[in-house]
Amino acid sequence: MMMRDGSDGEATTGKGTSSAAPRHRRVRRLSLFQARWLHVSALIPAALLAACGGGGEGASGTVVVVPGPSSSGTSPTPTPSSTSPLTAQQIEDQQSNSAAAANADAAYLAGATGRGVKIAIIDTGITPGLTEFSSRIDPASADMAGTRGLTDPSGHGTLMASVALAARDSRGMHGVAPEATLVSLNASNPATCRSADDCPASAELLIRAIDAAIDAKVRVINISATTDVTHETLIAAVRRAAAAGIVTVISAGNNDGDARQPLLLSRSFAEAAPGWVIIAGGHDMSGAFDYQLANRAGGSPAAAWYLTALSRDVVMTDRNGSLVRYSGTSPAAAAISGAVALVAQARPNLTGAQIVTLLLANATDAGTPGPDNVFGKGILNIAAIFTALPPAG
Structure with missing residues (x-):
């Protein structure tokens, strides 16, 4: 069995770290666990979905160019306004739209950045030389x-790590938990690669990665992929993670299968643990x-x-250190994983189940009043979560 995530469509990128003028290039489909595991596009994911005998393509996502840095390597100049010029940090905060949409500033003001908390990104690996992750890639990766x-020929794993x-x-931009520790676990399967950036992931490697995350004592596992097939061995793995006190965040799917509900692997994980x-x-x-895009x-x-986070652009x-925009439930999962890390740092004595309860109970209601079959519990709201935190100690 294989799975896929999926960012379909084409992406345009602008170099975000070079001292030269920004360059743009057209990217084909980004492959997460490309092909079937996480059908990503050659650079960014947008649809998560299924394989093992089927599953259609995810809906295409529109990619918008993100302004690159000036020739000095600094952040792009903001649009002039009547107020004082924005600082480089304010510019980065504005560009970090996943964290902004989740109201992550409230956590930072409270001193929570994810420091000391391990997030396992089970994906296609990581590009280790990027300054975005300097000194925070755990040896268990x-x-x-x-x-x-440690490598990421597909690019999807690095993208998801950046959002988290x-x-x-x-x-450039920052993740939701910008000082958390990364445990990068590459579950793409080289035995089934069709090209350097097109390697589906197997169920066996996913199970192995979940067990490696348990051994690494992470607080949260991020799986920015899903499939419309499940199996007891996969279910047993997520139960082992829960028994070890670990929260698992998995994408719902990108308008795949019966888009009126999450794909089967996601549902089976939630119901098993x-x-x-x-x-x-x-x-x-x-x-x-x-x-x-979203199931x-x-x-x-x-x-x-079920909880929503930003999934559009x-x-x-x-x-390569470039800033890009893409759409899908892959980055939504990564943002929620970052939120788990923020709470875990702020209140280390909380269990994973208590953290999950905090995230769901303090979501912003959307759609039909109360939980519904579209938004589920609602929209991730870190400011509301931190207001509701129990006293420290």
Whole structure:
């Protein structure tokens, strides 16, 4: 069995770290666990979905160029206004639209950045030399196939890591938990590669990665992919993670299968470890449900653990250090994983299940009043979560 995520469509990127003038290039489909695991586009994901005998393509997402740095390597100059010029940090904060949409500033003002908290990104690997992750890639990071070291030929893993935890350093963009520690676990399968950036992931490697995350003592596992097939061995793996106190965040899917509900793997995870798994759906910057890309909450028991985060034109850092925008429930999952890390740092004595409860209970209601079959519990709201935190100690 294989899975896929999926960002379909074409992406235009602008170099975000070079001292030269920004360059743009057209990218074909980004492959996460490209092909079937996480069908990403050669650089950015947008649709998560299924394989093992089928599953259609995810809906195409529009990619918008993000302004690159000036020739001095600093952040792009903001649009002039009547107020004082923006600082480099303010510019970075504005560009970090995933964190902004989730109201992550409230956590930073409270001193929470994710420092000391491990996030496992089970994906296509990581580009280790980027400054966004300097000194924060845990030694437990590994290639589950055992042959490639730390690398990310697809680029999807690096993109997801940037949304979850890219550094808040007054350059480019930052992740939701900008000082969290990354455990990068590459579950793409080299035995099934069709090209360097097109390697589906196997269920066996996904299970191996979940167990490696348990051994690394992470607080949250991010799986920016899903499929419309499940199996007891996969379900047993997520139960082991829950028993170890780990929260798992998995994408709902990108308008795939029966888009009125999350794909089967996501539902099976949530129902197998109730209270320990969050299914990530998507909304746009206006707060409207991203129906063109995201599978809805649905009416199954799994809807009780469905939460939306920004999934439309999300700013990310790619494997070359460029800023790009793309759409899908892949980055929505990464943002929610970052939020888990913020709470885990702020209140280290909380269990994973208590953190999940805080995220879901303090979501911003959207759609039909109360939980519904579109938004599920609503929209991720870190400011409301931090207001509701129990006293420290």
